[in-house]
Amino acid sequence: MTTKTKGLIIREQVVGESDRIVTVLTRDMGVLRAFARRAKNPKDSKSAGTQLLCYSALTVYRGRDKYIISDARPEEVFFELRRDVAALALAQYFCEAAYLMIPAETDSETPLRIILNSLHFLAKGTRPQKQLKALTELRLLSTLGYLPDLVACADCAAYEHDPMYFLPENGLLRCGDCAGEEDVRRGVRLSPGALTAMRHIVYSDFEKLYAFSLPEPALSELAEASERYALQILHTLPKTLEFYRSFAE
Numbered sequence: 001m002t003t004k005t006k007g008l009i010i011r012e013q014v015v016g017e018s019d020r021i022v023t024v025l026t027r028d029m030g031v032l033r034a035f036a037r038r039a040k041n042p043k044d045s046k047s048a049g050t051q052l053l054c055y056s057a058l059t060v061y062r063g064r065d066k067y068i069i070s071d072a073r074p075e076e077v078f079f080e081l082r083r084d085v086a087a088l089a090l091a092q093y094f095c096e097a098a099y100l101m102i103p104a105e106t107d108s109e110t111p112l113r114i115i116l117n118s119l120h121f122l123a124k125g126t127r128p129q130k131q132l133k134a135l136t137e138l139r140l141l142s143t144l145g146y147l148p149d150l151v152a153c154a155d156c157a158a159y160e161h162d163p164m165y166f167l168p169e170n171g172l173l174r175c176g177d178c179a180g181e182e183d184v185r186r187g188v189r190l191s192p193g194a195l196t197a198m199r200h201i202v203y204s205d206f207e208k209l210y211a212f213s214l215p216e217p218a219l220s221e222l223a224e225a226s227e228r229y230a231l232q233i234l235h236t237l238p239k240t241l242e243f244y245r246s247f248a249e
């Protein structure tokens with residue numbers, strides 16, 4: 001039985017001379033690993049639509065022990081990403097983060113929507129990369145069951161305090177009065193602007209998610225808090241993140 005779906009290619013491996021095994025973040029079948037015969041051959045009709053970072057309309061069927069892509073038509077290739085090596089590296093990190101965070105064969109429409117929107121803004125270059133990176137990490141994790149508690153200080157329930165400390169190890173806040181030495185050492189110090197942005201990313205409606213701006217140095221605080229939270233949950237330093245760091249300003 002064949003199924004039609006749409007998805008973003010988040011991982012691409014070449015097998016043999018010309019075949020490809022891809023991992024696809026699909027709209028309705030979760031993360032799917034599938035085989036595309038002869039797709040590495042540029043003349044094959046599946047070639048363009050099974051490349052990394054391509055969003056494609058796919059025809060998939062279940063073979064004896066794996067999924068097989070019988071047709072792939074590119075719908076969005078995010079061409080502009082190829083002009084900026086840092087943007088491309090960050091896009092690859094988004095793909096690896098999705099690969100590591102999203103369970104197989106579940107409903108993944110929301111995570112896909114986040115990644116596609118982030119790639120769109122990344123390709124256009126209209127938002128700072130640091131902001132898109134923090135937004136993508138934090139919102140993805142929040143969507144996937146790792147919602148940090150950013151409502152108030154975990155001890156005294158203060159909503160605002162300058163500074164607040166975000167504790168990546170448990171996703172909690174502690175205000176400057178309640179924070180112990182250990183919290184100050186291991187937490188991320190947040191100015192009021194950085195905390196407001198973090199709350200926006202985690203709690204806002206999707207329609208408003210990308211509509212904020214944050215100046216330095218608060219943007220760097222936000223970036224540190226979300227990256228450390230992501231690494232805490234991933235338990236690993238993704239290679240693509242290491243690679244992106246070598247280009248990022």
Ligand SMILES: [Zn+2]
Binds near residue numbers: 153157174178179
């Ligand atoms: Zn407190």
